[in-house]
Amino acid sequence: MSGRGDTPPHVRGAPRAARGIGLTRAEAIGVTVLLALLLVSALGVAYSKHVSRRLFVELQGLQRVHDQLSEDWGRLLLEQSTWGTHGRVESEARERLGMVLPSPDAVVMVRP
Template sequence: MLLRILLLSCLLLALTISALGVVYSKHESRRLFIALQSEIAARDELNVEWGRLQLEQSTWQAHARLEDEARERLRMVMPGVQSTVIIRP
């Protein structure tokens, strides 16, 4: 009889520890999933910013290329201060 109670107590203890382990692992899984979602959102924001920066870079390159073409092929130069005329209304 004592052996049966001891065995039952051990099984109850093992069941309790197992249940606590399941609860802990589920909680940890949810916490890690939330962290993953946060990192995915940050990655998406960085990808959007990267796209904007690439667009801005291509815009600046287009302006620089246009200015180089004007200087080389058309022999255009920026006017000096003496040749700048300001018209007032």
């Protein structure tokens, strides 16, 4: 070889990676830190995806509960309107309370 170590002359001017020379200590630490950050970032993405899916499943369950409660609310409103009709109140007053309409001569008009 040429006396400049054991590097062949055709490789001396080539980039470091092409020469097969390892990284300096600072570069190795930098690459290690970047790989660690890449790993942490990948784990963060996986964890956030997991949390997102879990929350979506919870949201779907809550929407089902909401739909069921909305149906119940509609049925209760219908039942309330049924119980409050004039005919229903009158029939309950007659059957349960024994109330009857007064005769016309028993009605007294009060004037202000």
